[in-house]
Amino acid sequence: MTVRKGKKLTISIQEHMAIDVCPGPIRPIRQISAYFPRLSPTAEPISPNPASPLALSPGVGTSGGTSGSLLSPLQAGARGGGGTLSAASSIETSVDICSSDSDDSTALGTLEFELRYERATSSLHCNIIRAKGLKPMDFNGLADPYVKLHLLPGACKANKLKTKTVRNSLNPVWNETLTYFGITEEDMHRKTLRLSVCDEDKLTHNEFIGESRVALRRVKPDQTKRFYTCLEHPPPLPSPTAMGTALRGISCYLREWENEQMTSLEERGRLLLSLQFLPPPAEGEGEGRRGGLYVGVLRCAHLAAMDVNGFSDPYVKIYLKPDVKKKSKHKTSVIKKTLNPEFNEEFFYEISLSELVHKTLEVTVWDYDLGRSNDFIGGVCLSCHVQGDALRHWMDCLRNKGQRVERWHILANELPQTTCHD
Helix, strand or coil, X not given: CXXXXXXXXXXCHHHHHCCCCCCCCCCCCCCHHHHCHHHCCCCCCCCCCCCXXXXXXXXXXXXXXXXCCCCCHHHHHCCCCCCCCCHHHHHHHHHHHHCHHHHHHHHHCEEEEEEEEECCCCEEEEEEEEEECCCXXXXXXXXXXXXXXXXXXXCCCCCCEECCCCCCCCCCEXXXXXXXXXXXXXXXXXXEEEEEEEECCCCCCCEEEEEEEEEHHHCCECCEEEEEEECECXXXXXXXXXXXXXXXXXXXXXXXXXXXXXXXXXXXXXXXXXXEEECCCCCCCCCCCCCEEEEEEEEEECCXXXXXXXXXXXXXXXXXXXXXXXXXCEECCXXXXXXXCEEEEEEEXXXXXXXXXXXXXXEXXXXXXXXXXXXXXXXXXXXXXXXXXXXXXXXXXXXXXXXXXXXXXXXXXXXXXXXXXX
């Protein structure tokens, strides 16, 4: 290509279409001038000389002693005239373009946060610190970012936590702590925390920027662990149409099996109970004190949403069965529009230890609906005939007389889902 003096530097459409575009994912490049090294604005114009072509290698010469003036492409770039790219510079450019870090780290941004699991309170504290270099989402070249937290697997609405929104920033600072209650050690080995960074739009729907996932088993109990992660796109879902005919049936079967697994792992919520058995006072001791079982309904966490607004109006009922006289029913107050209610209510059953051994404490959580039957959310039974955490909680209460024993319980939906009209 010849560049005439006094004319503007232009590129013909033939040269533009001659760019070798490789198939595959599009990778960001630093400068488009990397494709046209001879036409750099700072370089001296070079006219091709057909009479003296460049040698293919340094070792190839021509007659007449002119081999010293013939340069290979590597030697031509070493003269510093800006005529061609050297082999070293071309290698650096290709590595930088093909690097996965340039796409994941710089395109979406990074997120800094801390996680701490307290074993004594069964709580997971998530301190969202800051984000850097977020992808611009608005017309002004900025974004209104916030962070959403989800525990996987599980119901998204029930365990979603959200930070405040920072306006017009690509490097937001939150310094906000979000807490999950009722997280057992089994959850820490089984669940994954998903942190999604989104852009808030008041007029349209919110836009997704990127996400980061952390397996909770990486967090040790009672120790704070800080993470610096690069935001990524969500993992793609496998599509049966993209596979061969022989694999489509297997893909559909795996998808159905995955849905069944997610349904079985879906929880109805958590319930924090406290039990305390006080033996009857001896003669002449504690005349005003009664002996029996104290049941404390403290709080619930991550309840299933039963209403169309994505929330519930929960309350708790407890029975001590068998209930021949129909006098063991107790009920908490209703807390409106929440999935993480705090009750802090205590109920008393006057009963001896010998009678309590043959009883079953049934605790159920309901969603209150005005004008129609209430919805069953979940429940748990505690007695000497059950298994797991319910049995351990019940036996600890009977063994440790006079001590208050607290434990989180996973609500199950296997209890009879009878309608409640009271």
